[in-house]
Amino acid sequence: MADILREIEAQIAGAKAAIARQNVGVIREIGDGVARIEGLADAMLNEMIDLGHGITGLALNLEETEVAVIILGDYTQLHEGDEVRATGKLLQVPVGKGLLGRVVNTLGEPVDGKGPVKSDVAYPVEKIAPGIIRRSPVRQPVQTGIMAIDAMIPIGRGQRELIIGDRATGKTTLCIDTIISQARLNKAAEDAGDKDYRPLYCIYVAIGQKQSSIAQIIAVLEKADAMPYTTVLASPASDSAANQYLAPFAGAAMGEWFMDNGVDALIIYDDLSKHAVAYRQISLVLKRPSGREAYPGDVFYLHSRLLERAARVGEKYGNGSLTALPIIETKAGDVSAYIPTNVISITDGQIYLETDLFYQGVRPAISVGLSVSRVGSAAQIKAMKQVAGQLKGDLAQFRELAAFAQFGSELDPKTQAQIDRGKRIIELFKQPQYSPIPVEVQVAVIGVVQEGYVDDVPVDRVKDFQARLTEFLTTRKTELLRKIAQEKALSEALIAELKDAADQFKQAWK
Amino acid sequence: MKTARQTKREAERLFRLCLVNGLLDEGRTRQVVQRMIESKRRGDLALLSQFRRLVKLEYARHKAEVESAMPLPADLRASIQADLARTYGPGISASFVHNPGLIGGMRIKVGSDVYDGSVRARLAALEKSF
Numbered sequence: 330m331a332d333i334l335r336e337i338e339a340q341i342a343g344a345k346a347a348i349a350r351q352n353v354g355v356i357r358e359i360g361d362g363v364a365r366i367e368g369l370a371d372a373m374l375n376e377m378i379d380l381g382h383g384i385t386g387l388a389l390n391l392e393e394t395e396v397a398v399i400i401l402g403d404y405t406q407l408h409e410g411d412e413v414r415a416t417g418k419l420l421q422v423p424v425g426k427g428l429l430g431r432v433v434n435t436l437g438e439p440v441d442g443k444g445p446v447k448s449d450v451a452y453p454v455e456k457i458a459p460g461i462i463r464r465s466p467v468r469q470p471v472q473t474g475i476m477a478i479d480a481m482i483p484i485g486r487g488q489r490e491l492i493i494g495d496r497a498t499g500k501t502t503l504c505i506d507t508i509i510s511q512a513r514l515n516k517a518a519e520d521a522g523d524k525d526y527r528p529l530y531c532i533y534v535a536i537g538q539k540q541s542s543i544a545q546i547i548a549v550l551e552k553a554d555a556m557p558y559t560t561v562l563a564s565p566a567s568d569s570a571a572n573q574y575l576a577p578f579a580g581a582a583m584g585e586w587f588m589d590n591g592v593d594a595l596i597i598y599d600d601l602s603k604h605a606v607a608y609r610q611i612s613l614v615l616k617r618p619s620g621r622e623a624y625p626g627d628v629f630y631l632h633s634r635l636l637e638r639a640a641r642v643g644e645k646y647g648n649g650s651l652t653a654l655p656i657i658e659t660k661a662g663d664v665s666a667y668i669p670t671n672v673i674s675i676t677d678g679q680i681y682l683e684t685d686l687f688y689q690g691v692r693p694a695i696s697v698g699l700s701v702s703r704v705g706s707a708a709q710i711k712a713m714k715q716v717a718g719q720l721k722g723d724l725a726q727f728r729e730l731a732a733f734a735q736f737g738s739e740l741d742p743k744t745q746a747q748i749d750r751g752k753r754i755i756e757l758f759k760q761p762q763y764s765p766i767p768v769e770v771q772v773a774v775i776g777v778v779q780e781g782y783v784d785d786v787p788v789d790r791v792k793d794f795q796a797r798l799t800e801f802l803t804t805r806k807t808e809l810l811r812k813i814a815q816e817k818a819l820s821e822a823l824i825a826e827l828k829d830a831a832d833q834f835k836q837a838w839k
Numbered sequence: 840m841k842t843a844r845q846t847k848r849e850a851e852r853l854f855r856l857c858l859v860n861g862l863l864d865e866g867r868t869r870q871v872v873q874r875m876i877e878s879k880r881r882g883d884l885a886l887l888s889q890f891r892r893l894v895k896l897e898y899a900r901h902k903a904e905v906e907s908a909m910p911l912p913a914d915l916r917a918s919i920q921a922d923l924a925r926t927y928g929p930g931i932s933a934s935f936v937h938n939p940g941l942i943g944g945m946r947i948k949v950g951s952d953v954y955d956g957s958v959r960a961r962l963a964a965l966e967k968s969f
Binding site (some may be wrong): 348349350351352353354367368369370371394414 | 892893896948950951952953954955956
């Protein structure tokens with residue numbers, strides 16, 4: 330016993346603590362989620378500031394005599410005169426596969442009551458996007474499972490595709506469908522032991538949304554078994570503007586981890602209009618000069634630096650990718666407002682959803698004329714290109730002719746045929762929510778339609794025809810579907826087989 | 840009516856007038872304050888309080904506050920003073936405070952820099968690490 334005592338005493342005598350220099354300051358003013366701090370002479374931009382009581386702040390304005398800090402969390406416990414200290418660290422969030430299946434807040438802290446997040450790596454929230462050298466062109470498709478998108482507005486892995494539309498036009502549903510489709514594909518590949526399939530993990534960032542909506546989305550994802558491949562980052566409307574402003578950047582950091590580790594990821598920012606509003610609030614409180622619609626001058630840079638972080642990196646750099654689907658809510662269909670035009674110009678295309686179409690029963694309410702994917706057919710499998718290459722042009726032509734036909738004049742048979750085909754294609758693209766369609770079924774169905782098998786089917790029965798055909802193909806022609814999925818192209822033999830199957834089905838269908 | 844920004848700018852100009860070789864000159868500072876009070880211009884009070892703030896910050900930058908758990912002997916005080924002058928330049932003045940709340944060790948604050956070697960700080964760090 331005496332030995333131990335002596336040992337401890339010797340160790341105490343020999344112990345020498347190194348004293349590090351700390352940078353401190355004093356809160357001079359606090360309010361509206363912003364603290365103005367005197368001191369903190371060595372603070373860095375975007376540095377985490379320890380405000381005491383377990384509350385963190387972020388240094389955003391560095392001025393001559395003071396530092397303005399946005400407070401992440403509850404600031405009611407902080408008082409004027411409190412001492413704060415700089416941490417020397419930039420704001421960072423936990424990243425990694427441990428976040429899959431979890432619901433976290435802006436700081437990466439779990440809010441789903443499932444215990445701590447398993448992660449030993451942290452990424453800075455603000456990071457410069459991959460440079461030109463590291464990038465490679467977008468080639469692989471993201472199968473959204475939504476026929477209208479996969480056929481006409483294909484999205485590639487590493488692309489940034491804007492989803493834009495008025496309130497209640499199905500923007501979020503479109504994204505949730507995409508997440509569910511990825512989860513099904515990932516699971517199918519896992520079950521089949523397919524080594525070639527590159528799984529696509531999803532991150533859903535909810536910015537300024539109602540807690541009830543977020544809870545509903547999580548319930549839908551859980552019901553569809555999509556949560557094991559998904560991270561939900563929630564910054565609801567009750568969060569401070571600072572948290573809402575940082576949420577998409579934190580989500581991007583989580584996605585970048587996948588990209589850096591050679592994995593594909595998809596991130597959904599729902600939505601960037603509310604994000605811009607949160608940033609406007611912060612900027613006004615920080616007394617930064619305001620510009621158009623009171624947004625600060627750097628609101629374009631805010632979104633461009635965020636969306637630039639989506640990329641496909643080259644083989645040498647791990648071959649990972651981060652696909653971004655930002656959402657923008659327009660007011661009364663006005664795409665020429667400030668934030669919508671900004672984000673349209675940053676992204677590689679947009680999917681425009683229209684209220685009119687939605688209430689006409691065309692759901693998803695995608696406006697074919699205004700929607701575009703600038704990466705285009707490079708991110709489509711060959712089979713889809715073969716059957717759907719002409720589709721967008723045909724539909725555009727149909728709209729023009731349909732407007733013309735409204736005058737009720739006599740039409741020549743060719744024009745009439747085009748209009749009839751257009752009506753049927755529009756019917757074909759109607760799709761209920763949360764039910765993505767596998768790509769091979771999409772190819773087969775569009776192929777059958779393009780071969781003219783539905784031309785004699787009444788328009789109001791096209792949906793029934795499609796449902797029965799899908800059932801027929803998935804139950805009796807699984808071999809054909811498997812070949813399409815595997816070969817990813819329609820050879821002469823496959824086309825013949827598809828026609829043969831369509832003939833068989835047509836005989837039985839009434 | 841002067842805006843807050845104008846007041847700030849003017850206070851900074853006045854403050855710069857009081858600097859001699861980068862250090863605040865007490866004589867000049869007194870002179871500036873005296874003149875301003877005598878001139879009785881509008882908005883002077885706001886200007887003076889802004890000026891006071893700048894002087895206070897400058898003063899804090901060149902003032903070292905040394906807290907210790909026990910009163911320090913004169914030779915230790917002199918060596919601390921010399922060390923501080925080496926790090927922060929000759930214009931630094933140290934004030935020594937006896938604070939038993941530190942339990943043990945010393946805490947030195949110069950402007951926004953803090954060197955905390957007190958037992959209290961280490962206990963707080965230990966508590967946080969749990």
